[in-house]
Amino acid sequence: MAWRRACGRTDVDDGEAMQTEWEPPVAVFNVDREFFALADTCTHDESSLADGYVDGDIVECAWHFAKFSIRTGAVLSPPATRPVCAYQVRITGDDVMVDVPESGESA
Numbered sequence: 117m118a119w120r121r122a123c124g125r126t127d128v129d130d131g132e133a134m135q136t137e138w139e140p141p142v143a144v145f146n147v148d149r150e151f152f153a154l155a156d157t158c159t160h161d162e163s164s165l166a167d168g169y170v171d172g173d174i175v176e177c178a179w180h181f182a183k184f185s186i187r188t189g190a191v192l193s194p195p196a197t198r199p200v201c202a203y204q205v206r207i208t209g210d211d212v213m214v215d216v217p218e219s220g221e222s223a
């Protein structure tokens with residue numbers, strides 16, 4: 117795993133999310149000014165969770181409305197059945213840093 121800068125602290129408003137440009141992409145969420153990071157690709161199909169609907173600490177996929185915990189990646193409602201990976205986040209100065217697998221390393 118390696119810490120990478122995902123964005124600046126002011127780049128994601130409270131209740132919003134952004135998608136990193138890395139492959140595979142990570143979705144960074146701001147929940148009450150606390151930041152969380154999940155694998156961006158929904159485990160049901162290929163939708164971006166950063167494009168989903170954020171309600172508190174839950175994100176609802178924009179395509180078929182599966183819900184995931186933003187804190188843990190757990191599935192909260194179908195049609196998804198598998199959780200998404202949740203990554204550690206730390207704030208360094210004004211940067212949101214995410215601990216992601218290095219290339220070739222599985223999550």
Ligand code: FES
Pocket residue numbers: 158159160161162163177178179180181182194195196
């Ligand atoms: S792609 Fe997310 S619920 Fe289907």
